[in-house]
Amino acid sequence: MKCVICHGEEIVDAAVFEEIAVGADIVRIPITVLVCQTCGERYYDRPTVRSLERIREEVAAGRRPLEQVGQVLQVK
Numbered sequence: 001m002k003c004v005i006c007h008g009e010e011i012v013d014a015a016v017f018e019e020i021a022v023g024a025d026i027v028r029i030p031i032t033v034l035v036c037q038t039c040g041e042r043y044y045d046r047p048t049v050r051s052l053e054r055i056r057e058e059v060a061a062g063r064r065p066l067e068q069v070g071q072v073l074q075v076k
Contacts, residue, residue, distance in 0.1 A: 008038030
């Protein structure tokens with residue numbers, strides 16, 4: 001498989017975080033996807049996309065427990 005962006009050939013499974021916005025917060029979702037090692041392009045299969053969509057719906061509805069792992073601060 002060649003990368004559609006840079007045409008690199010080193011595409012491997014990698015653990016990454018997908019991020020979704022919930023109000024002013026960001027929820028990180030750990031997943032494993034194919035990632036081009038040259039440019040960073042990610043490749044999602046259909047089951048992964050469906051899982052992310054389901055998680056997004058559950059988080060928005062308050063049905064998914066979340067754990068605080070840090071803070072984001074903004075300068076006034």
